[in-house]
Amino acid sequence: MKVRFGIVGLGLMGSAHARTLLEGKIPRAVLSAVCDLDPEAAKRFPGVRAFTKSDDLYRSGGIDAVLIAPPHYAHVPEGIAALQAGLHVLVEKPLAVHKADCERLLAAHRPGRQIFAEMFNQRTDPLYAKLRELIQAGDLGELRRIQWTVTDWFRPAAYYKSSGWRATWAGEGGGVLLNQCPHNLDLWQWLFGMPDAVRAFAGFGRYHDIEVEDDVTAYFIYRNGTTGVFIASTGEAPGTNRLEVAAERGRVVIENGRISFTQNEVPMSEFSRDTKGAFEKPPAREVEIKIEGKAPQHVGVMKNFVDAILDDAPLLSPASDGIRSVELANAMLLSSFASETITLPLDSARYETWLEDRIAESKAKIPGAIRPT
Numbered sequence: 001m002k003v004r005f006g007i008v009g010l011g012l013m014g015s016a017h018a019r020t021l022l023e024g025k026i027p028r029a030v031l032s033a034v035c036d037l038d039p040e041a042a043k044r045f046p047g048v049r050a051f052t053k054s055d056d057l058y059r060s061g062g063i064d065a066v067l068i069a070p071p072h073y074a075h076v077p078e079g080i081a082a083l084q085a086g087l088h089v090l091v092e093k094p095l096a097v098h099k100a101d102c103e104r105l106l107a108a109h110r111p112g113r114q115i116f117a118e119m120f121n122q123r124t125d126p127l128y129a130k131l132r133e134l135i136q137a138g139d140l141g142e143l144r145r146i147q148w149t150v151t152d153w154f155r156p157a158a159y160y161k162s163s164g165w166r167a168t169w170a171g172e173g174g175g176v177l178l179n180q181c182p183h184n185l186d187l188w189q190w191l192f193g194m195p196d197a198v199r200a201f202a203g204f205g206r207y208h209d210i211e212v213e214d215d216v217t218a219y220f221i222y223r224n225g226t227t228g229v230f231i232a233s234t235g236e237a238p239g240t241n242r243l244e245v246a247a248e249r250g251r252v253v254i255e256n257g258r259i260s261f262t263q264n265e266v267p268m269s270e271f272s273r274d275t276k277g278a279f280e281k282p283p284a285r286e287v288e289i290k291i292e293g294k295a296p297q298h299v300g301v302m303k304n305f306v307d308a309i310l311d312d313a314p315l316l317s318p319a320s321d322g323i324r325s326v327e328l329a330n331a332m333l334l335s336s337f338a339s340e341t342i343t344l345p346l347d348s349a350r351y352e353t354w355l356e357d358r359i360a361e362s363k364a365k366i367p368g369a370i371r372p373t
Contacts, residue, residue, distance in 0.1 A: 001028065001310055002028050002029060002030050003028060003029045003030070003064050003065050003088070003306050003309050003310065004030055004032040004033075004062065004063045004064045004065070005021055005029055005030065005031050005032060005033075005063060005064075005065050005066070005067060006032060006033040006034065006035065006057050006058075006060075006062070006063035006065070006066045006067070006087075007021075007031065007033075007034050007035065007066070007067045007069065008035045008036075008054050008057065008066055008067070008068050008069065008070055008078055008082075009035070009036060009068065009069040009070030009071075009074070009092075010034055010035075010036040010038075010041040010042065010044070010045075010069075011069065011070070011071075013069045013092055013119075014034075014036075014067070014069035014070070014092075015041075015044065016298070017067050017069065017298065017302070018031055018034060018045055018048075020298065020299060020302065021302075022045065022048075025299050026299065026302045026303055026306060027303065027306070028306055028310060029302070029306045031045070031048055032048070032049060032062050032063050033048060033049040033050070033051060033057055033060065033062055033063055034048050034049075034050055034051070035050070035051040035052065035053070035054050035057045036050075036052065037052055038052075039052055049062060054078060054081065054082075055081060058081055058082055058085035058087060059085065063087065064087065064088060064309070065087055065088035065089065065090065065115075065305070065309065066082045066087050066088075066089055066090070067090045067091075067092075067119075067302075068082065068089065068090070068091045068092060069091075069092040071165065071171070071172070072094060072096075072097050072172050072173055072178065073097060073171075073173065075091055075092070075094070075095065075096055075097075075105070076096045076101045076102075076104060076105045079091050079105045079108070080104065080105055080108040083105075083108040083109055083110070083114065083116065084108060086113075086114065087114065088114050088115040088116070088305075088309050089109075089114070089115075089116050089117070089319070090117045090118070090119060090301075090302070090305050091116075091117075091118050091119065091319060091322075092118075092119045093118060093119055093120060093182040093183065093186070093322070093325075094178055094182040094322065094325065094326050094329075095118055095319060095322030095323060095325075095326055096322075096323075096326055097172075097173030097174065097178060097326070097355070098173065098326065098330055098348070098351055098352055098355050099323060099326055099327045099330050099346055099348035099351060099352075100348040100349060100351070100352040101352075102322065102323035102326050102327075103323070103348060105319075106319065106320060106323065109319065109320075115305065115308045115309050115315065116318065116319040116320075117301070117304075117305050117308070117315050117316075117317055117318055117319055118317050118318070118319045118321065118322040119298060119301055119317070120182075120183060120186045120190075120301065120316075120317035120321070120322070121183070121295075121297040121298045121300065121301050122183040122184075122186070122187055122295075122297075123186070123187070123190060123301075123316055123317050124295045124296050124297055124300035124301065124316070125295040125297075126291045126292070126293055126294075126295060127254050127257070127258070127259050127291060128187055128190075128191065128254070130259060130289060130291060131191060131243075131245070131252060131254065131259065132190065132191050134252065134261070135191060135192075135245075139249065140245065140247035140248070140249050140250065140252065141247050141248030141249035141267050142224070142226075142247060142248050143192065143226045143245060143246075143247045144225075144226060144227075144246050144247055144248065144268075145226070145227055145228070145244075145245075145246040146188075146192055146220070146226070146227070146228035146229070146243075146244070146245050146246075147228065147229045147230075147231075147242075147243075147244045148184065148188065148228075148229070148230050148231070148242070148243045148244075149231045149240045149241070149242050150181065150184050150230075150231070150232050150240070150241050150243075151231060151232060151233040151236040151239040151240050151241075152236075152238070152239030152240060152241045153176060153180040153181070153232065153233065153234045153239065154234060154235070154236060154237045154238075154239055155180075155208070155214075155234040155235075157208055157209070160208050160209070160210050164364060164365030165364050165365065167179075167208070167210035167211070167212050167214075168210070168211055168212065168362050168363060168364035169211060169212060169355065169358035169359045169361070169362040169364070170359045170362035170364035171362070171364040172212065173355065174212050174213065174329060174333060175204075175210065175212035175213040175214050175234070176213055176214055176215070176216060176232050176233065176234050177213060177216060177232065177329035177332060177333065178212075178329055180232070180234060181232050181329070182325050182326075182329070184230075184232065185230075185324075185325035185328045185329055186317075186321065186322070186324070186325040188228075188230065188325075188328065189321075189324040189325060189328065190321070192226075192228065193222075194324055194327070194328070194344060195220035195221055195222050195228060195328075195344060196221055196222055196223045196343065196344055197220070197221040197341050197342065197343050197344065198218055198219070198220055198221075198328070198331040198332055198335050198341070198342045198344065199218070199219045199221075199335055199340075199341045199342070200216060200217065200218035200219070200331070200332035200333070200335040200336045201216070201217050201218075201336050202215065202216045202217075202332065202333060202336035202337075203215035203216070206235060207233070207234065207235025207236075208234070208235065211358075211361075211362060211363060213333065213336075214233060214234045214235050215232075215233040215234075215235055216230070216231070216232050216233070216332055216336070217229070217230075217231050218230045218231075218332045218335070221341075230332075240255075241255065242254070242255040243255070248264070248267040248268055248269060248270075249263060249264050249267055250262050250263040250264045250284060250287075258291075259289050259291060260286065260289070261286070261287040261289055262284050262285070262286055262287075263284060263285055263286075263287045264282040264283075264284050265282060265283045265284065265285065266282045266283075267282075268281075268282055300316070301316060301317055304316045304317075327344065327345070327346050330346055330348075330351045331344060331346050331351075334346070334350070334351055334354055337354070338354075
């Protein structure tokens with residue numbers, strides 16, 4: 001058996017996924033159809049059945065699954081239509097622009113009857129998988145502080161001028177948090193869970209002439225006392241990508257493609273309580289962590305999606321997880337704009353109203369989308 005794929009949206013990512021399928025990189029999968037409003041886009045894939053209306057694709061009977069990759073706001077209406085048509089669905093990130101739309105999309109899913117996943121390809125990275133393994137095995141003990149500086153998302157002014165919808169509230173629904181950082185925010189919640197409160201400070205057009213955020217610093221608070229700092233920007237060069245986790249049993253750092261673990265011989269709180277020396281600190285040693293193989297990235301997620309359809313394999317990135325990264329992004333934006341600490345779960349209706357006000361003020365020039373809302 002082979003899974004017959006359709007792809008909706010033939011932009012950068014949609015076209016890349018189409019080539020992946022055509023090149024036979026996904027076992028037991030075939031590209032059967034593509035769909036884009038622009039009929040010229042499909043000409044890049046001769047021999048593949050083409051549509052300009054997604055509803056026609058969903059009703060065609062020629063596909064088993066659809067990969068949804070149009071602009072952000074189209075993810076929800078397209079996802080709902082595909083799920084209601086009984087198809088298996090793999091959606092590009094983000095799941096939606098805001099939490100309320102995530103809830104609407106997830107409500108259309110019929111678990112047990114169809115597979116619904118999201119393209120969180122960073123979950124395939126063995127560095128983050130190893131950190132998750134260390135945390136879940138208890139090797140780090142209780143987490144105390146988390147800091148992720150991810151400012152290597154530099155984008156020049158030309159990037160934002162390339163499309164009228166880019167970096168606008170009406171076109172993308174946000175900036176660095178909704179475009180570049182969904183993977184980082186997904187990994188945060190996948191590794192550490194959701195915080196209980198968020199206080200953030202965002203620069204709206206700090207480095208570029210745009211209306212959305214291109215610089216964010218956020219403080220996360222957990223009920224057990226763990227704290228986190230998340231820093232992201234598209235205006236810094238050369239930028240940094242460093243994740244540091246301080247825990248009772250030591251410190252883990254992921255940076256420059258490697259992971260390091262400095263392990264305390266005695267948990268730090270225990271040592272602090274028992275030591276007699278006023279300036280002593282726990283003895284520590286470097287633990288070698290071997291990482292084998294490279295991350296299969298998008299190919300890995302697509303293979304897992306096919307395996308889930310044909311073999312009932314557990315999903316690496318179920319769509320139901322996608323609401324969490326969106327909620328974190330929404331909470332940071334609302335916190336900064338309202339100058340207040342936002343408790344989680346986020347009031348999705350409040351954020352939707354806030355975003356609608358920003359959209360009403362937006363200067364976006366949008367030529368059209370697969371299914372505009």
